[in-house]
Amino acid sequence: MIRIKCPYCGLRDHSEFNYIGDATKIRPVSPELANDEEWFDYIYIRDNPRGVHQEYWQHITGCRSYVKVLRDTVTHEVLKTGLPSDDLLFSYEAEK
Amino acid sequence: MSKYSVLGLIKNAFNDNKNWERAWRDPEPKKHYDVIIIGAGGHGLASAFYLAKNHGIKNIAVLEKGYLGGGNTGRNTTIVRSNYMLDENALFYEKSLKLWEQLSHELNFNVMFSQRGVLNLANSDSQMDAITRRGNTMRLNGIDAELLDRRQVKKMIPYLDFSKTARFQIKGGLLQRRGGTARHDAVAWGFARGADQLGVDIIQNCEVTGFKTKGNNIEIVETSRGPIGCGKVGFAVAGSTGHLASKLGMKLPIESHVLQAFVSEPLKPIIDHVVTFGAGHFYISQSDKGGLVFGGDIDMYNSYAQKGNLPLIEDVVTAGLAMIPGLSRLRIVRHWGGIMDMSMDGSPIIGKSPIDNLYLNCGWCYGGFKATPGSGWVFAHTIANDAPHELNAGLNFDRFRVGRSVDENGGGPVPNRH
Numbered sequence: 001m002i003r004i005k006c007p008y009c010g011l012r013d014h015s016e017f018n019y020i021g022d023a024t025k026i027r028p029v030s031p032e033l034a035n036d037e038e039w040f041d042y043i044y045i046r047d048n049p050r051g052v053h054q055e056y057w058q059h060i061t062g063c064r065s066y067v068k069v070l071r072d073t074v075t076h077e078v079l080k081t082g083l084p085s086d087d088l089l090f091s092y093e094a095e096k
Numbered sequence: 097m098s099k100y101s102v103l104g105l106i107k108n109a110f111n112d113n114k115n116w117e118r119a120w121r122d123p124e125p126k127k128h129y130d131v132i133i134i135g136a137g138g139h140g141l142a143s144a145f146y147l148a149k150n151h152g153i154k155n156i157a158v159l160e161k162g163y164l165g166g167g168n169t170g171r172n173t174t175i176v177r178s179n180y181m182l183d184e185n186a187l188f189y190e191k192s193l194k195l196w197e198q199l200s201h202e203l204n205f206n207v208m209f210s211q212r213g214v215l216n217l218a219n220s221d222s223q224m225d226a227i228t229r230r231g232n233t234m235r236l237n238g239i240d241a242e243l244l245d246r247r248q249v250k251k252m253i254p255y256l257d258f259s260k261t262a263r264f265q266i267k268g269g270l271l272q273r274r275g276g277t278a279r280h281d282a283v284a285w286g287f288a289r290g291a292d293q294l295g296v297d298i299i300q301n302c303e304v305t306g307f308k309t310k311g312n313n314i315e316i317v318e319t320s321r322g323p324i325g326c327g328k329v330g331f332a333v334a335g336s337t338g339h340l341a342s343k344l345g346m347k348l349p350i351e352s353h354v355l356q357a358f359v360s361e362p363l364k365p366i367i368d369h370v371v372t373f374g375a376g377h378f379y380i381s382q383s384d385k386g387g388l389v390f391g392g393d394i395d396m397y398n399s400y401a402q403k404g405n406l407p408l409i410e411d412v413v414t415a416g417l418a419m420i421p422g423l424s425r426l427r428i429v430r431h432w433g434g435i436m437d438m439s440m441d442g443s444p445i446i447g448k449s450p451i452d453n454l455y456l457n458c459g460w461c462y463g464g465f466k467a468t469p470g471s472g473w474v475f476a477h478t479i480a481n482d483a484p485h486e487l488n489a490g491l492n493f494d495r496f497r498v499g500r501s502v503d504e505n506g507g508g509p510v511p512n513r514h
């Protein structure tokens with residue numbers, strides 16, 4: 001079991017959460033100006049790292065909010081969690 | 097190298113089976129190969145085999161970081177079928193199924209392909225409509241499909257939950273009689289032996305660690321056994337595709353996820369076909385040794401670990417019990433995981449890449465084992481001709497760029513939904 005610390009509910013089993021996916025993809029800020037290449041990148045292309053991955057989980061059987069999680073894709077260790085607006089990768093790198 | 101035959105069996109039996117020759121060589125890597133295939137799973141080995149056999153290319157290596165067949169090829173639940181609806185998938189997988197039907201003869205190696213039939217159950221009226229449509233589409237493409245009603249399913253497979261109180265009533269099923277299973281290891285071994293006999297160097301314990309490029313070409317493949325020069329390079333590394341591509345700064349429409357599989361204690365023959373559930377994700381068959389082989393969903397989160405988690409096991413078993421209550425007293429004796437290359441539309445990518453002399457074979461999701469011979473066939477064609485075979489032209493990387501995804505389930509660009 002992976003244990004995820006929800007900022008509202010505390011440490012919970014991952015089976016309470018729904019995995020949403022890669023949190024590093026950002027929707028083009030001005031959709032009407034974005035070109036095909038930017039849409040292609042946003043919709044289809046993923047870093048898919050072997051190691052540290054920043055991702056969203058939704059606490060569906062708890063408070064139902066989105067939680068940002070920094071997790072290692074090889075060991076499944078949760079390195080950091082926070083609010084959707086947090087840049088966990090940045091603070092993780094800074095603390096290292 | 098000698099051909100396997102009844103005569104050979106008898107001869108070797110008289111010598112206490114001590115004189116069998118190696119099934120393939122263990123060569124040192126050469127300085128340069130015309131084609132380097134990375135990954136000695138079924139797909140890499142089949143590609144090398146058909147490159148040598150169909151296209152007469154001589155100087156080929158397959159590089160494998162571990163032992164051949166130790167990846168998903170040796171970890172899968174071995175279901176073989178071609179029950180697809182979209183042309184890009186249907187025609188490709190049907191070609192693959194036709195190759196399966198001849199494979200043991202072609203390789204002179206028994207891959208134990210068993211056409212025991214694959215039955216997809218429908219557990220609701222809308223699913224009944226969906227499988228009717230699927231079956232009709234398959235038949236229009238010349239692929240065998242039979243629609244069974246509840247009574248026919250009951251006659252064929254009485255051990256399902258046909259009780260009045262069953263949570264998920266069985267409405268019927270779609271049967272592909274030509275589908276079935278094969279022996280996973282034998283497929284890797286058969287292609288390895290066949291490729292080796294045609295002069296392909298299969299180099300195990302040789303991990304690709306990086307690349308040296310010039311312009312838009314790969315010149316050198318860096319490995320744990322030293323640098324190797326290359327003409328063309330093919331990726332056939334399944335769940336490791338994203339990681340290997342990152343060595344070239346290349347990003348793909350792929351995520352790696354872990355899929356688990358399970359084997360029960362051995363039983364007398366009970367499950368004669370491959371059966372899949374309609375109300376949940378569950379598929380089951382019985383191996384020749386008697387163990388029930390089954391699986392379900394991926395663990396859902398990105399993973400490069402060849403092991404899964406317990407909540408998923410509970411999920412799979414719950415679905416299994418809803419389908420076959422008689423499994424409840426059975427013990428699971430082994431379970432394991434494999435890293436799957438989940439693509440953004442659920443269909444594979446076989447074709448050219450953004451790098452001139454690199455070709456991609458990835459994105460197999462839950463179902464690349466059945467593709468093994470077909471994948472090798474069209475990938476070899478693509479590499480030899482620097483252009484796709486008509487059967488993989490629609491399965492190219494660029495389809496995503498132009499938004500022409502091949503999304504069989506209509507799941508959208510979310511890899512864990514396919």
Ligand SMILES: Cc1cc2nc3c(=O)[nH]c(=O)nc-3n(C[C@H](O)[C@H](O)[C@H](O)COP(=O)(O)OP(=O)(O)OC[C@H]3O[C@@H](n4cnc5c(N)ncnc54)[C@H](O)[C@@H]3O)c2cc1C
Pocket residue numbers: 134135136137138139140159160161162163164165166167168169170171172173174175176302303304305332333334335336340355356357391432433434435436460461462463464465466467
């Ligand atoms: C649990 C499970 C059940 C499945 N069930 C089915 C099923 O019922 N039916 C079906 O059709 N499909 C199924 N699949 C999918 C199927 O197993 C795969 O799609 C298929 O076997 C992939 O074959 P491959 O040759 O591409 O990959 P693999 O067999 O994984 O081979 C890739 C090889 O590349 C090697 N490699 C990786 N990185 C490097 C490197 N840097 N250098 C050198 N070598 C490297 C690996 O060691 C590996 O041997 C299942 C998969 C899993 C995990």
Ligand SMILES: [Zn+2]
Pocket residue numbers: 006007008009010059062063064065
């Ligand atoms: Zn919460």
